[in-house]
Amino acid sequence: MATDQALAGLRVVECGGMVSAAYAAKLMADLGAEVVKVEPGSGDASRRRGPFPRGHDDDPEASGLFLYLNANKKGVTLDPGRAQDRETLLELLADADVFIHNLSIDEATGAGIDYASIHERLPSLVYTWVTPFGLSGPHARWQAENISVAAAGGWASVTPGNSLLADEPPLVAFGRQADFQAAAHAAVVTMGALFARKRTGRGQLVEVSAQECIAAALELALVNFTYTGAVASRLGIRTSAPMEIMECKDGLIFVMTADPHQWDAFVHMMGDPEWASWEIFDDRFKRGENRDALRPLIEDWLMAHTVQEVFDMAGEARLPFAPVSDVGDLVNSPHLKARGFFVRARHPVAGGVTMPGAPYVLSETPWSLRSPAPLLGQHNDEVLGRFRKKVGV
């Protein structure tokens, strides 16, 4: 029941192109917020990204990325650049608690929906603005795609890491991850601004810099530089071993022992081979130095087993190994099935679409899939009908 959900009653208006604002609003929608997605008449760019079900190639009503990001939302079409549509948007915002978008500074200012313009009329609205570089500073107006943010935040320079492929460039992880990180940070701080509003009655501008979201999560790399001057690289093999992808009989597994007791457990798992007591493998750093000798010895043993066998033995031994899954393994995982993770949306054009579900289980106010993503302008009448005269339809 939507009314039992954690964010039931919270009203969010989202003008989110592609991922960064849309996923933030999705996190809220999935916990019960009423999210209205505002798209231009031409439809959001994610409607053209796919994947498309067979028989629906390039159908903007059936694009998987859009269907995933916008389930549980209502959809209206407005072009805020047109004066009439801007007024309608302002009416819509007057009824909302949160406005979240990722328009560029020029787009938002040009349409008269930048923070200053909106806040003046709607002082209690929480206004969340996600941009690649934030709203101030010399690069505020720089253009960026997901790959640009991964580069600007420092992430690409250390990826893949543990690599000897010096001719290959810095790498970006698959699937617009920088956008998703900006989105998740934006959802968190938007909740913060809502708590502040509870006390002050006032909304405010929440400015999220995607570049800074990435630079804030660089694991050891950034402090390595600021503490010691060492510049981490995507290249060079780890000093500690084993901690890498290795080959089993039927596929790949990520082997990892960090603490000494984990190495001991792994050695025992392999049947206590004599080589494991060689001095060159005494501790993880020696094993790192002698990785070329170590790796084939481990792989000899791994190649006698399947990935699942090794994964299960590692589970028993409390080792953090994990298989290198392809998407089929993932979707068919018995564990995720038992948790009911994947959900199936029924969409009038795309049909049944299986997609990732709840990343978390809330004991009292569960995550839920209530409705598929909207068709383009599907809720224009329902949501904008109140303003019909002004809309002029």
Added chain:
Amino acid sequence: MSLQLARVLPLEGIRVIDMSWMWAGPYCSLQLAHLGAEVIRIETNQRPCMNRRVPPYPDGVPGLNRGGSFNQWNQGKGSVLLDMKKPEAVGLARELIAKSDVFIENYAAGVIDRLGLGYDVLSGLNPRLVMVSLSGYGLTGPYRHRVAFGTPLTMISGLGSLSGYIGRGPSEVGISYGDPNGGLHGAFALLAALWKREETGRGQYIDVSQWESLVAILPEGVLPYTMRGEQPERMGNRDFFMAPHGIYRALGDDRWISIAVRDDREWQRFARIIGGGLAEDGRFTKQADRKANEDAVEGIVEGWTSQRDEWLVAEQLQAAGIAAVPVMDMRDVAEDQHMNERGFFVRLEHPEVGRQKHAGIPWKLSETTLTVRRAAPCMGEDNEYVIKELLGRSEEEYQRLLDEQVL
């Protein structure tokens, strides 16, 4: 903006007890500290946080309070050091959690219950408590007892097999990505639960799976399989549609620039800058053509960028509205004029490492200047505050707890 408003921290008055380890849990509670919550880490001597035991250390001198990694993820928090092997210490932890709003832990399923700090016990003491378990695999299902780390989780999530260079194997993604992503998802869920608590007066228990949090941000990998039975091939830095879209060599030693050309109009502007008749080359006029001739177009682009400084290329292309951004290494990030002007970095005095530069808060609020309020705590730095002020023990009692090494 009134002065009064300027002082309102979003989560002021919310107390968070964090018994987590490594990165996921601390990254979760870091978000709350950034928003003004009082975050106190419960630590133990037997098993100090892994991040206290790994470099970097300034001047290479190790020390539990000197690690850059711990000091990054635990800014703005306090620390109480308890010997959790002693029942009295567990009792103190329980009492502290009962007086708090949020409890975060990230053991595998069942461990926290055996410690006597399970949700059933704690919610009986404090029905308003929001408890978050941030495990690798979640608290139910056949893998619930498995231990997990962020990088192996990128592998089982499918991200490893989707990422990587063309024609090569699955890849790591540079960081233990399962951790910060799981922590962030946990932070959002617990804020939603706190929001609901305002209405119901009751807390709840949140089971966050780091694995599932990763899969939730992989729709572009999952949906091709569920909708078409296909897994996208590893494509390096390329995009499904845009071309050129990649990271190209620049002038100098291991310098690189990212460039993404998003449509045909941008291509025309870009091609005119490169010159040599490229704008008129029919192989590249339309996006689909550039995609079909991607090796050729990338070769031309890299031939041009590799003769040039990446920052000059970025300035030139940005002036034409093209998304060109240098690949910033760690020095570039730390010294970035843009982020430094925005005040992103933090340098707070720390008793054992002095003033070190740390990444700060990646967002700004217009009505409140949010700042990191203190450097990461030394182990047990807040023992006295927690025992005397929060738990109301006398000085005598506090000394006894110290003498008996409960603290």
